[in-house]
Amino acid sequence: MKVLVVGSGGREFSIGLALSKDRAVSHLYFAPGNGATSMLGANVAYESYEALLAYVQQNGIDLTIVGPEQPLVEGIVDIFRAANATIFGPTAAAARLEGSKVYMKNFLAKYAIPTAAYIETDSIEKAYKFIDAMKSTPIVVKADGLCGGKGVIIAQSKDEAKRSVGEMLSGVAFGEAGKKVIVEEYLDGYELSMFAICDGKDYILLPAAQDHKRIGDGDTGPNTGGMGAYAPTPLVDETLYTKVKKRVIEPTLIGMQKEGAPFEGVLFIGVMVVAGEPIVLEYNVRFGDPECEILMPLMTTPASELFYKAATKSLDALQVTFSSQYAVGVVMASANYPYGNSQSAQIIVDEVHHEELAHNAHISYAGVSEVDGMLMATGGRVLVCVGLGDTIQQARDRAYLMAGQVHFAGKKMRTDIAYQALRIQ
Numbered sequence: 001m002k003v004l005v006v007g008s009g010g011r012e013f014s015i016g017l018a019l020s021k022d023r024a025v026s027h028l029y030f031a032p033g034n035g036a037t038s039m040l041g042a043n044v045a046y047e048s049y050e051a052l053l054a055y056v057q058q059n060g061i062d063l064t065i066v067g068p069e070q071p072l073v074e075g076i077v078d079i080f081r082a083a084n085a086t087i088f089g090p091t092a093a094a095a096r097l098e099g100s101k102v103y104m105k106n107f108l109a110k111y112a113i114p115t116a117a118y119i120e121t122d123s124i125e126k127a128y129k130f131i132d133a134m135k136s137t138p139i140v141v142k143a144d145g146l147c148g149g150k151g152v153i154i155a156q157s158k159d160e161a162k163r164s165v166g167e168m169l170s171g172v173a174f175g176e177a178g179k180k181v182i183v184e185e186y187l188d189g190y191e192l193s194m195f196a197i198c199d200g201k202d203y204i205l206l207p208a209a210q211d212h213k214r215i216g217d218g219d220t221g222p223n224t225g226g227m228g229a230y231a232p233t234p235l236v237d238e239t240l241y242t243k244v245k246k247r248v249i250e251p252t253l254i255g256m257q258k259e260g261a262p263f264e265g266v267l268f269i270g271v272m273v274v275a276g277e278p279i280v281l282e283y284n285v286r287f288g289d290p291e292c293e294i295l296m297p298l299m300t301t302p303a304s305e306l307f308y309k310a311a312t313k314s315l316d317a318l319q320v321t322f323s324s325q326y327a328v329g330v331v332m333a334s335a336n337y338p339y340g341n342s343q344s345a346q347i348i349v350d351e352v353h354h355e356e357l358a359h360n361a362h363i364s365y366a367g368v369s370e371v372d373g374m375l376m377a378t379g380g381r382v383l384v385c386v387g388l389g390d391t392i393q394q395a396r397d398r399a400y401l402m403a404g405q406v407h408f409a410g411k412k413m414r415t416d417i418a419y420q421a422l423r424i425q
């Protein structure tokens, strides 16, 4: 089978890594890929989704898997489907679950799926009135559209919440994406990343993960795209998995069918668990990054089979299996992340001589390019060191041992990934 992965991050590298070990996959392509995906397959530059579709048809590619939200929201799946090309991901209509927070919140309310109390509005007066009536702080203010993970403000006071609303609605903060806002209650609990692979009707729930969004140890400093993750988390038991299935995933799949936009692809549920109850913070319509990097190695079902069956509405015919191990991923970012760009720096990875480490740890590359045979860190989140183990502690130790083998100027990482799990064990 010939498979194309759309995207250029660590998420797409990790999907490619799983596919590269899959015997059913004969050819692997990335569009556009990064400086390291070229070690796994061919990088393909493209100008438009139509041009990419033509490449897929000319090269007899059997399956396209879309990593990031942007092409999904822009309708890549619709374009491929119209030409009968097999593609894994939601249509533009279904991708509105991520593309518009207003659409998502109204959908959750319509189908009685638990979420934080909110209003959606484009009126500053209405937003102020709602804020004035709120009984407690912090207050959460969200821009409607895609803002590269920066569109959520946790305001510590009513004044700050009003300021954020003003900056969004005036277009100063996020342009068009902020012309409508959500104001909602703050939920105090622990956060989970849950992923369901969906084919419109059936789904497979993956082991629950926890991300580490803040840049600094102990969850301090500004939010990032994610500085590390681990799975499965012992914070989730069978009761909670069942609640998420019955109260969130199943009503969502039925609701999207009723809306005429059956959900196919990865449903990423940002869950806040408050007093044992799962409450939906948000939906994304793709894998999380770095969550994908730790979940892919835990799947023992061949990746091509899973994605192909999901893309052809036949998940009911698949028995998915997971490894009994744990995975921990530690993100290594460039010096100025998440504030700004960083100078490009050469990456040196020491050879791993220890066999146990070599078999149980690896690197997923993200912000890298290849220049004259050298691998360069080009800024942002550069790579993820992934460790696998029979316990979270063992997986974490291996991830950090691997991280010790990696060098580039200005490298930066958190030292406490998976602390939530280790605290309770």
Ligand code: AMP
Pocket: 116, 140, 149, 151, 152, 154, 184, 185, 186, 187, 188, 191, 213, 270, 281, 282
């Ligand atoms: P989002 O971009 O919607 O994922 O939000 C970014 C982060 O803000 C989430 O991962 C949460 O940590 C936090 N957040 C969003 N909404 C709420 C809420 N209602 N209560 C508490 N934290 C929230």
Ligand code: GLY
Pocket: 211, 225, 226, 284, 287, 288, 289, 290, 291
């Ligand atoms: N790691 C969270 C995200 O990908 O949105």
